[in-house]
Amino acid sequence: MCGIAGIIHRGDSGAVGHEMASMLQAMRHRGPDSTGYALYGEKTDLLVMRFKLADPNDSGDFSYGDRLARSRREVESRLAKIGATIDRVDGANEYAYRATFRYEGELKPLADYVEDVPGAEILSIGYSLEIVKDLGDAATVAEQYRLDDFQGTHAIGHVRMATESDVDIAGAHPYWAYPFSDVAVVHNGQLTNYHGWRRRLERLGHRFQSECDSEIIAVYLAQRMADGLSLETAMKQSLDDLDGVFTYLVVTEDSLGMAKDEMAAKPLVLYETDDLVAMASEEGSIRAVVNREIDTYDPYEGEVMVWHR
């Protein structure tokens, strides 16, 4: 079934890590498989890369720990080789890391080079975007990655009930629009013309990190924006190009958008004030951060909305 949620502070930044964790935990029943966050912190001139070196539900080998330590050293040395100046690398656990570094060049060669390390997968790269995803419910993942302290401006999140691909971190949302910095997507629904779009985008040189249909949306939108369309226009075009049932949320460095397919077959409830916009698959999720009687509404079929910081 999956649940999606988004929040954007139009004024000052807020505790988006804690807020998104509360929103997602309130929708735990919609998908207990895995949980993911795309959080936007304060922008710095350092790139932030979130990456993992293995999937925790893959069977480990005798030298699992050693292998991960080797892979981590390999990632760091490759970053250095390609011209990045590493600021620091922290691990939330032995398979998931956060690296900050300075880098002037193109992102794609860097990302391809890092992902070439066996088992390595980049979850996000951006000046303010950080994607965290793992197996388990929202509270478990938030605690493991210490998201409660995360201050930022906007965020989206996802609780997953896997229907279209496997239960693993690669299949968990949000999806970073590899290799475009600071674009991420969460999606509730199914896309029926996945393979066609995947082939089309692969012919343009894009690669995919998963077998999950939702990843298409992220790369599709980023490609359209790279072609010169605005976020809103790209999203409107996606309603014609993507087939299936979907409600998706997309975030860029300074905006948050929602789009709903023409059948309106997946829910979304919206709450909007001058300084805060929150949306989720269920109103109960919004109540987790705005705990009072509130006026909300459901966007209609074929609607696209974008909020800017």
Next chain:
Amino acid sequence: MAPVTQRGRYDNRGLAEPDTVAPETAVVSGHTATLDAADLTTRQVNLELRRLLYSCGVTEVTLQNPGARHSLAVGLLLRCRITIEGSLGYFGCGLIDGPEIHITGRVGWSVAENMMSGVIVIDKNAGSLTGAALRGGDLVVRGHVGARTGIDQKGGTIIVGGNAGSMTGFMMQRGRQILCGDVGHGMGDSMYDGAIYVAGKVASLGIDCVEAELVAEDEEFLDRKFKSYRLDRPDTFRKFVCGKKLWNYDNLEPNERKLVL
């Protein structure tokens, strides 16, 4: 009426209620009661409602702090009056037969699903699938409603003060819909019978939905409903019904016809 007593995991209507008993936290005063849902689970709220209505002689309940939770006030099969101060999540007031319910907030998807009789008035917006498979009674939404309002409706009346989404009245079989605002694409798609009255614009009609003449009986019906719920009546309505082009129930397949003849 026989009091509800729990025998093991089932109440005396044979409904499974494992591991939970009514919390008995409502404040009862004569035939009225106030129930605060803030610290109760959904199951506890529903059990407490049933205890009050079925065995305490209560006929009017005020439910506070529903907190947009799902599946509240469901399966109530008797005449009573319930005021819900706040909003409900999905599947609110489903499978009911008799209650008059007033909700001061909004509701999520599938409110009043399969309602048999009674009245539900919602002051704000409603999600999609509002009044799905409605069998009887009146369902009034003062705000907007989402897509597929009254899908598979088999009776009763749905009144919407605002706009309605796409595929409203999809596969409608009987009953009435009164929509004061605009309606999305595919209205009345594959409807079998019933009538849809629209005051605003209709984006497009679904398969086999056609416009019909609004006669005096229709006007009288509309006036009566707007008067009952003290709603402002838009001046002009258009009426839409089934075109009956898809009515092919008697057309047997050739091999079936051979068997019959």
